Amino acid sequence: MANTTHIDVAAQAHGAGAIGSLAPREDFPILTREINGKPLVYLDSAASAQKPRQVLDAMDAFTRTSYANIHRGAYTLSEEATSAYEGARKKVARFINARSVREVIWTRNTTEAINLVARTWADANLKSGDAILLTEMEHHSNIVPWQLAAARTGARVVYVPITDSGELDMAAFDQLLAAERPKLVAVTHMSNVLGTLPPVQEIIARAHAIGALVLLDAAQSVPHLPVDVRVLDCDFLAFSSHKMLGPSGIGVLWGRRELLEAMPPFLGGGDMIREVHLDGSTWNDLPWKFEAGTPAITEAVGLGAAVDYLSALGMQRVREHEHALTAYALDRLASIPGLIVYGPPAERRGGVISFTLGDIHPHDLATLLDRDGIAVRAGHHCAQPLMERYKLPATARASFYVYTTSAEIDALAEALTHANEVFAF
Ligand code: 7TS
Numbered sequence: 356m357a358n359t360t361h362i363d364v365a366a367q368a369h370g371a372g373a374i375g376s377l378a379p380r381e382d383f384p385i386l387t388r389e390i391n392g393k394p395l396v397y398l399d400s401a402a403s404a405q406k407p408r409q410v411l412d413a414m415d416a417f418t419r420t421s422y423a424n425i426h427r428g429a430y431t432l433s434e435e436a437t438s439a440y441e442g443a444r445k446k447v448a449r450f451i452n453a454r455s456v457r458e459v460i461w462t463r464n465t466t467e468a469i470n471l472v473a474r475t476w477a478d479a480n481l482k483s484g485d486a487i488l489l490t491e492m493e494h495h496s497n498i499v500p501w502q503l504a505a506a507r508t509g510a511r512v513v514y515v516p517i518t519d520s521g522e523l524d525m526a527a528f529d530q531l532l533a534a535e536r537p538k539l540v541a542v543t544h545m546s547n548v549l550g551t552l553p554p555v556q557e558i559i560a561r562a563h564a565i566g567a568l569v570l571l572d573a574a575q576s577v578p579h580l581p582v583d584v585r586v587l588d589c590d591f592l593a594f595s596s597h598k599m600l601g602p603s604g605i606g607v608l609w610g611r612r613e614l615l616e617a618m619p620p621f622l623g624g625g626d627m628i629r630e631v632h633l634d635g636s637t638w639n640d641l642p643w644k645f646e647a648g649t650p651a652i653t654e655a656v657g658l659g660a661a662v663d664y665l666s667a668l669g670m671q672r673v674r675e676h677e678h679a680l681t682a683y684a685l686d687r688l689a690s691i692p693g694l695i696v697y698g699p700p701a702e703r704r705g706g707v708i709s710f711t712l713g714d715i716h717p718h719d720l721a722t723l724l725d726r727d728g729i730a731v732r733a734g735h736h737c738a739q740p741l742m743e744r745y746k747l748p749a750t751a752r753a754s755f756y757v758y759t760t761s762a763e764i765d766a767l768a769e770a771l772t773h774a775n776e777v778f779a780f
Contacts (some may be wrong), residue, residue, distance in 0.1 A: 372683075372761070373760070373761050373762060374676070374679050374680055374683060374760060374761035375760055375761075376757065376758045376759060376760050377668060377672060377673060377676040377757045377758075378407065378664075378668055378757040378758050380758055380760075382407040382408055382409065382758075383405050383406070383407055383408075383758050384408060384411070385397075385405050385406075386405065386758060389728065390725065390728040390730070391725065391726050391727070391728055392728075393726075393727050393728030393729075394728055395728050395730065396727075396728055396729040396730065396763045396766050396767065397730050397758075397759075397763075398729060398730055398731050398753040398754060398755065398759070398763065398767060399730045399731060399732045399752075399753075399754060400598070400706075400754050400755060400756035400759070401547050401575060401598070401706075401707050401732070401752065401754035402598075402732050402754070403597045403598060403603065404578065404597065404598050404599060404600050404601075404756055405600075405756075405758065406600055406601070406602065406657075406661075407600055407661075407664055409660050409663070409664050410600055410601060410602070410657050410660045410661050410664065411657075412660075413656055413657055413659070413660035414602065414653050414654070414656055414657040414660070417436075417439055417653055417656045418653055421435040421436055421439060422436060422652070422653065423435070423436040424436065424649055424652070425437040425440045425441075425649075425650070425652055426626060426643075436652060439655075439656050439659075440650075440652050440655045440656065441456075442659060443655040443656055443658055443659030443662075444456055444459050444461070444642070444655070446658075446659045446662040446663065447459050447607055447658065447659070447662055449662075450577075450582075450662045450665075450666065451577065451582050451583065451584050451592065451609055452583040452584055452585050452586070453584055453609055454585065454612065455612055456642075457612060457615075457640070457641040457642050458609055458610055458611065458612050458615065458641070458642070459607060459609055459642055460607065460608040460609070460610065460615070460641075460642045460645045460646065461605060461606075461607065461642070461646055461650055461651070461655060462593075462605075462606045462607065462608050462645075463604060463605065463606055463651070464595040464596075464597070464603070464604075464605075464606035465496055465572065465573075465574040465593045465594055465595045465606050466496040466500075466606075467606060467608075468591075468593035468594070468606050468607060468608035469496055469497055469500050469541070469570070469572065469593050469608075470500045471608050471621045471645060472500075472570055472591050472593075472608065472610070473500035473501055473503065473504040474500075474504070474621055475618040475619050475620065475621050475645075476539075476568075476591075476614065476618050477501070477504035477507075477508065477510070477539070478504065478507060478508060478619075479617075479618060479619055480538060481504065481505075481508040481509075481510040481538060481539075482508060482509065482510070483508065483509030483510070484509065484510070484511070485508070485509075485510040485511070485537075485538045486510065486511050486512075486513050486535040486536065486537040486538065487501045487504070487505065487510055487511070487512050487513070487537055487538065487539050487541065488513050488514075488515060488528075488531055488532070488535060488537035488539070488540045488541070488562075488567070489501060489512060489513070489514050489515070489540075489541050489542070490514060490515040490516075490517065490523055490542050490543065490553070491514050491515065491516055491517045491740055491741060491744050492517050492521070492523070492543060492546045492548065492549060492551060492553075492738065492741050493541070493542070493543055493572065493738065493740070493741075494543065494547055494572065494574065494736075494737050494738055495737040495738065495739070496572065496574070496737070497541055497542075497543060497570075497572040498512075498740065501541060510538075511535075513531055513535050513537065514740070515527055515528045515531055515542075516744075517551075517741075517744060520698070520699050521546070521549035521551050521697055521698035521699050522551055522553070522699050522703065523542075523551070523553045523554070523558075525554065525557070528558065528561070529561065532561060532562065532565050532567070533565070536565055536566075536567075537562075537565075537567050538567060538568065539567060539568050539569070539570060540558065540562040540567050540568070540569045540570070541569075541570040541572065542555065542558055542569070542570075542571065542572065543571075543572045543574075543575070544571045544572060544573045544575065544576035544577075544580075544582070545573075545575035545576045545579065545580070545704075545705045545707075546575070546698070546707070546738075546741075547574065547575050547707060547736055547737070547738065548697070548698075548707070548709050548736045548738045548741055548750065548752065549697055549698030549699065549704065549707070549709060549741070550681070550698050550699070550704030550705045550706065550707035550708065550709075551698055551699055551703065551704055552576075552580075552703055552704060552705060555571060555587060555589070556587065556588075559587060559588050559589055560588070563588070568590040568591070568614070569589045569590050569591075570589070570590065570591040570592070570593065571587065571589045571591070571592045571593070572593055573592045573593060573594040574593065574594050574595050574598060575598070575705060575707070576594075576705070577592075577594040577599060577607075578594070578598045578599035578600070578665075578756075579673060579674060579677055579705050579706060579756075580670060580673070580674045580705070581670040581671055581674065582670075584609055590610065590611050590614060591608065591609065591610045591611075591614070592607075592608075592609040592610075593606070593607070593608055593609075594606060594607050595607075596654065596657070596658040596661065599658075599661055599662075599665060600661040600664055600665060600756075600757075601654070601657050601658035601660070601661035601662075602651075602653075602654045602657040602658065603654075604651040604654045605650075605651040605654040605655055605657075605658055608645070612641065615641050615642075615644075615645070616641065620638055620644050620645060620647075621645050621647070622645075622647040622648070623636075623647055624647035624648045625647065625648055625649070626639065626643055626646055626647060626648065626649075626650075627639050627643055627644055627645065627646055627647040665757075668757060673757055676757065677705060677706035677755050677756070677759075678701060678702075678706075680706055680755045680759055680760075680761060680764065681701045681704060681705070681706050681707075681708065681755065682701040683761050683764055684708055684753065684755075684764045684767075684768075685700070685701055685708065687764055687765065687767075687768040688708065688710060688768060688771070690768075691712070691768065691771050691772055691775065692713075692775060693712055693713035693775060694710055694711070694712050694713075694771065695710060695711050695712075696708055696709070696710045697709045697710065697711075697745060697747075697750060706754055706755035706756070706759070707752065707753075707754045707755075708752065708753050708754070709736070709750040709751070709752045710750060710751055710752075710753075711747065711750055711751065712751070712771060712774060712775065713775065713778065714778075715774060715778050716748075716749070717733035717734070717749040717750055717751040718733045718734070718749065719778075720733060720751045720771075720774060721733035721751055723770070723774050723777065724751075724767070724770050724771075724774070727766070727770045727773075729766060729767055729770055731751050731752060731753050731767070732751070732752045732754075733749055733750070733751045733752070734749050734750075735748075735749055736750070736752060753767055
């Protein structure tokens, strides 16, 4: 990739203290777009990230020169496609420091990865009265699959409350662990609404101490922080390509090998079998046991290129960049009258800031910001229980990534100040 110490020209022009983009902005073709006559200020990377040309080019080159179905025998093109597809799996395995590439299962996204565990592990291991421990700050993807599993098995879903500052109530967590003895703790590694980074190492250690497994919803962490499954010592980890500069349509379930070996298959069909007979079938080895049908082949190649891109930037630097932007943004937003930010201080959050501005409905605010070319998300962010906890119908949310600059945060702050004036009448 190009020069990774690039400083964004616009941010430099802004003066001292400005934070340039970590990745070269020119790697991201969409960032040259104008929206409503203004330069695009894309502040919705928590929903989906923009793609660098390195990812677009890798997918284009693969499709033009090496595309075929995978695992389809002895012709050259299929061998090339298979090796690109399986090569991407190796990149992902290295990126999260998996012990074996067999632990990396392709899914469509985080949602499907969590559903896979909730269908296979949960159905095989939960019985009536067992507890599954979640938290009040989960995305619907890490709530609904467990509610469905509970309905099938008779298990109960129990929630760890959060504090007013948007952090996990760890005393309540300890009490619930002791009282409920859950079989599984499923928790977000980073809240997509509050940006909260729960103390997952402590959560995992304490859950393991009572014999519970831990699934981390890493949809917001793998794209933004160094994530090492061996250091974390979690049991399952779920994330999506489209939030980490890769294409949509592919995601990952990482699981401990012995757990995956013992789990029944998820979907049935081609590729996931060893033998099929009219009176029964046997299953393929890991990871293919969980991968039925023709997968997202080109998308796997794209995800592999995204992993290369992020690795070249360095995940620690990604984290530091976003931390600096978040601290800067919290500071800028604090000076806007009527603006309330939800969630913890910059040290304990990732690059996500949810806020409300006076009585202005977040949807109206997002529409107004769009007139200035600024893309923020408004709504419940697929975390309705969290909104209920704060008695809010919705928030507006700005989220940052490797291409974000402090000049863009300045543009947001100025547009919000302007919004106050517009809605004052
Ligand atoms: N978990 C978390 C923490 C998320 O932020 C998301 C997506 C998901 C799970 C689901 O990921 P998917 O790829 O399966 O859809 N979060 C958001 C968001 O905040 N705005 O749009 C999608």
